[in-house]
Amino acid sequence: MTDPRGPMRSWIASIIISHHIPLVLILVLQLSCGVLASLQPLYYQQLVSLVAGGPYADLRTPGIALLAQLGGIYVAIAVLQGVSGFTGSSFSYKLLKQLQTNFFEQTSHLPLHYFQRQSAGEFFTRFNNDIGQAQRFFADLLPRAIRELITAIVVTVILFLTCPAVLVISALGIVGLTTVLVTILNRIMGRYARAQRAGWSEVHRVFDETVQGIDTIKTQGAEGMQSRHFEIQTAALRKTSVKAGAVLSVFSPGIELISRLGGLIPLAMAYFLITNGAMRLEAFLLFFFYATLLQMSVSQLTTLFGTAQTEFTGLRHLAAFFSESPEMDEGHTDSTMPEGPATIELSGVTFQYPGGRRIYNRTNMLIPARSVTVIRGDSGSGKSTLINLLLRFYPVEQGLITIGGVDIRRIPPGELRKRIGVVTQQHFIFQESLRANLLIAKPDATDPEILHAIERAQLGEFLGRLPQGIDTIMDPRGKGLSAGERQRICIARLLLRGSPIMILDEPWSNLDFKSRIALADVMNNCRAGATVLVLSHERLPALAVDRLYCLDGAKGVFIQESLIENDGRAERESGCKL
Numbered sequence: 001m002t003d004p005r006g007p008m009r010s011w012i013a014s015i016i017i018s019h020h021i022p023l024v025l026i027l028v029l030q031l032s033c034g035v036l037a038s039l040q041p042l043y044y045q046q047l048v049s050l051v052a053g054g055p056y057a058d059l060r061t062p063g064i065a066l067l068a069q070l071g072g073i074y075v076a077i078a079v080l081q082g083v084s085g086f087t088g089s090s091f092s093y094k095l096l097k098q099l100q101t102n103f104f105e106q107t108s109h110l111p112l113h114y115f116q117r118q119s120a121g122e123f124f125t126r127f128n129n130d131i132g133q134a135q136r137f138f139a140d141l142l143p144r145a146i147r148e149l150i151t152a153i154v155v156t157v158i159l160f161l162t163c164p165a166v167l168v169i170s171a172l173g174i175v176g177l178t179t180v181l182v183t184i185l186n187r188i189m190g191r192y193a194r195a196q197r198a199g200w201s202e203v204h205r206v207f208d209e210t211v212q213g214i215d216t217i218k219t220q221g222a223e224g225m226q227s228r229h230f231e232i233q234t235a236a237l238r239k240t241s242v243k244a245g246a247v248l249s250v251f252s253p254g255i256e257l258i259s260r261l262g263g264l265i266p267l268a269m270a271y272f273l274i275t276n277g278a279m280r281l282e283a284f285l286l287f288f289f290y291a292t293l294l295q296m297s298v299s300q301l302t303t304l305f306g307t308a309q310t311e312f313t314g315l316r317h318l319a320a321f322f323s324e325s326p327e328m329d330e331g332h333t334d335s336t337m338p339e340g341p342a343t344i345e346l347s348g349v350t351f352q353y354p355g356g357r358r359i360y361n362r363t364n365m366l367i368p369a370r371s372v373t374v375i376r377g378d379s380g381s382g383k384s385t386l387i388n389l390l391l392r393f394y395p396v397e398q399g400l401i402t403i404g405g406v407d408i409r410r411i412p413p414g415e416l417r418k419r420i421g422v423v424t425q426q427h428f429i430f431q432e433s434l435r436a437n438l439l440i441a442k443p444d445a446t447d448p449e450i451l452h453a454i455e456r457a458q459l460g461e462f463l464g465r466l467p468q469g470i471d472t473i474m475d476p477r478g479k480g481l482s483a484g485e486r487q488r489i490c491i492a493r494l495l496l497r498g499s500p501i502m503i504l505d506e507p508w509s510n511l512d513f514k515s516r517i518a519l520a521d522v523m524n525n526c527r528a529g530a531t532v533l534v535l536s537h538e539r540l541p542a543l544a545v546d547r548l549y550c551l552d553g554a555k556g557v558f559i560q561e562s563l564i565e566n567d568g569r570a571e572r573e574s575g576c577k578l
Contacts, residue, residue: 007316007319007320007322007323008312008315008316008319008320010319010323011315011318011319011322011323012315012319015095015134015138016138018098019091019094019095019138022087022090022091022094023091023138023142023143025087026084026087026088026091026139026143027143027146029080029081029083029084029087029143030080030084030143030144030146030147031146031147031150032076032080033077033080033081033084033147034147034148034150034151034154035150035154036073036076036077036080037077037151037293038151038154038155038158038293039073040070040073040289040293041286041289041290041293042286043066043069043070043073044285044289045282045285045286045289046066047063047066047067047070048285049281049282049285050062050063050066051063084143088139088140088143089139091138091139092135092138092139095134095135095138095139096131096135099131099134099318100131102322103127106321106322106324108414109326110324110326111326111393111394112388112393112394113354113393113394114324118205119204119205119208119209120208120212121204121205121207121208121211121212122201122204122205122208125200125204126200126201126204126317127318127321129314130314130315130317130318130321131314131318132314133310133311133313133314133315134311134314134315134318136311137308137311137312137314137315141304141307141308141311144300144304145301145304145305145308148297148298148300148301148304149297149301151293151297152294152297152298152301155290155293155294155297156168156172156294158286158290159171159286159287159290159291159294162283162286162287162290163283163286163287163290164273164278164279164283166269167266167269167270167273167287167291168287170265170266170269171263171266171287171291171294171295172294174259174262174263174265174266174295175294175295175298177258177262178255178258178259178262178295178298178299178302179298179301179302181251181255181258182255182299182302182303182305183302183305185247185248185251185252185255186302186305188247188251189244189247189248190312190313192240192243192244192247193244193310193313194313195240196237196240196241196244197313199233199236199237199240200237202233202236202237203230203233203234203237206226206229206230206233207230210226210230259295259299263291263295266287266291267288270284270287270288336406336411336415337403337404337406337411337415337416337419337500338403338404338406338500339500340369340500340529341369341370341500341501341529341530341531342369342403342404342500342501342531343366343367343368343369343402343403343404343405343531344365344366344367344390344401344402344403344501344531344533345364345365345366345367345401345402346360346363346364346365346366346399346400346401346558347364347399347400347401347402348362348363348364348398348399348400349362349363349364349389349396349398349399349400349401350362350363350396350397350398350399350556351385351389351394351396351397352397353385353394358556359382359385359556360382360385360396360556360557361555361556361557362398362399362557363399363556363557363558364557364558365549365558365560366547367531367533367547368531368546368547369404369531370527370528370529370530370531371527371531371532371546371547372523372524372527372532372534372543372544372545372546372547373531373532373533373534373545373546373547373548373549374533374534374535374536374543374545374547374548374549375533375534375535375536375549375550375551375558376536376537376539376548376549376550376551377537377550377551377552377553378537378553379537380553381551381552381553382551382553382556383505383535383537383551384424384425384505384535386535387422387424387503387505387535389401390403390408390416390420390503391413391416391417391420391422392408392409392413392416395409403416403501418499419499419500419501420499420501420502420503421441421493421494421497421498421499421501421502421503422494422502422503422504422505423487423490423491423493423494423503423504423505423507424490424505425505425506425509427478427483427486427487427489427490428477428478429474429475429477429478429481429486429489430474431473431474431475431476431477432473432474433468433470433471433472433473433474434463434466434469434470434471434472434474434489435447435450435470435471437474437489437493438450438453438454438470438489438492438493438496440493441493441494441496441497442496442497442498445496447470449496450470450496451463451470453492453493453495453496454470454492456492456495456522457488457489457491457492457495457519457522458488458511458515458518458519459485459488459489459492462485462488482510483509483510484510484511484512484515486510487507487509487510487511488511488515491504491507491519495522495526498529498530499530500529500530500531501530501531501533502523502526502530502531502532502533503533503534503535504523504532504533504534504535504536505535505536506535506536506537506538507519507534507536508536508538508540509538516540516542517542520540520542520543520544521542523543524543524544527544527546545563547560547563548560548561548562548563549561
């Protein structure tokens with residue numbers, strides 16, 4: 001089994017390497033703070049020694065000088081922390097920009113089903129949280145942890161150089177015991193953090209589905225059922241959170257008590273050494289101040305490590321996302337699409353979705369170039385699956401698909417999707433202007449081109465009703481539009497792109513008769529410069545069809561039919577009940 005921490009470590013290393021300059025600067029600033037903090041006990045010891053060693057009148061001049069130097073150290077630490085904070089904020093912004101850029105780059109390489117198997121709202125919330133945790137880890141937690149680690153090392157060295165070894169060893173023993181206990185507690189809390197994270201994911205999923213499907217919920221009167229479903233998820237999350245809080249509230253004070261009581265042991269040993277003349281007061285003061293500083297640094301380290309459990313959970317998810325395998329191996333994508341309309345051919349293609357029934361079974365089909373080909377079949381027979389295969393969203397199990405004689409596995413997916421224009425049954429409209437919704441198909445399109453595509457898609461009347469014309473902002477997911485308007489906007493995208501291969505999935509379903517005839521006329525004219533493929537279970541006599549196939553869903557094969565009108569015998573024999 002692959003260690004899940006491997007991708008996280010590799011990803012953290014890549015971030016550190018790519019941002020090494022600001023991270024090194026932050027580290028130097030934090031180390032400087034740590035060194036200055038390590039000097040403070042020397043001044044405390046000298047001040048206390050001056051007070052304990054003579055009349056106060058003789059202490060004024062050296063005491064003021066020591067206080068001034070100590071004040072200078074405080075100011076220097078404050079300035080360094082301010083500069084470090086500014087540098088960390090700048091780095092955090094750059095990291096955010098990189099992660100957002102990497103996100104969109106990664107989405108272009110991940111398979112379609114990766115996003116289809118999870119809630120969009122939950123995914124967005126989780127990814128946002130992960131980015132925030134990554135920013136805190138790199139810009140704040142990691143530099144602070146290194147600073148406290150260096151401080152603890154320097155303090156330990158000073159203790160061994162200035163104090164009896166028996167005291168130092170006893171102090172390190174107490175610190176080590178406390179560290180072990182806190183580490184164990186943090187591991188326990190880390191498991192709870194991951195469980196809470198999973199619980200939050202489920203809560204966000206249910207919430208997102210409630211908002212996305214609110215029209216269905218209200219139509220079916222299912223508010224109560226959805227509320228109970230939500231309550232089940234939140235109850236499980238509350239139960240986990242209460243358990244985590246109980247563990248922390250019981251064990252954390254206990255560890256603190258052990259630390260405090262254990263700290264008395266070195267002090268008692270130092271007391272007996274002083275009373276027996278085996279240790280001077282100056283050495284005791286140094287030991288007291290530095291042992292306290294050591295305990296504080298180690299305590300900070302363990303606290304930071306505990307805090308890091310949440311950040312590590314986010315980092316692990318980010319690393320897993322960015323290390324997801326691309327949708328296909330593109331190592332052999334060394335060919336290009338034909339420039340103009342091309343023939344599409346399926347040879348012995350077999351395919352089934354993971355865990356689903358077999359859709360195609362060694363089927364063959366030829367779609368000629370510069371023609372209108374129609375594929376008919378019952379709903380659910382697998383007509384739309386052909387789009388997924390042509391665009392390489394899924395690989396075929398057996399057989400071959402070629403475009404213009406070129407195996408599509410040798411054509412980069414990005415090029416395929418730019419040269420094949422598709423209108424699916426899922427008419428997604430973004431909450432942008434009509435212009436922006438159409439520019440998705442052709443980012444460099446001019447206004448005349450956009451308006452021409454709108455007219456060809458029978459959207460002229462619709463455009464006339466928009467208050468700001470093509471700059472009118474569409475409602476979220478096209479909620480204010482009719483099904484036919486959403487469909488025609490997608491058809492306008494297809495026409496604007498002007499791809500050499502055009503695929504329309506159930507293009508007549510939401511159009512009135514007049515619009516169907518107009519669209520058929522547009523498609524008839526497109527055959528001169530494109531290969532047109534129509535997937536539909538309806539007949540439209542106005543469409544000049546060059547080749548007709550029926551998809552037999554039971555057998556998983558495409559059967560070519562005669563274009564001559566008959567009494568339906570061919571349809572009954574082939575399994576097409578249209």
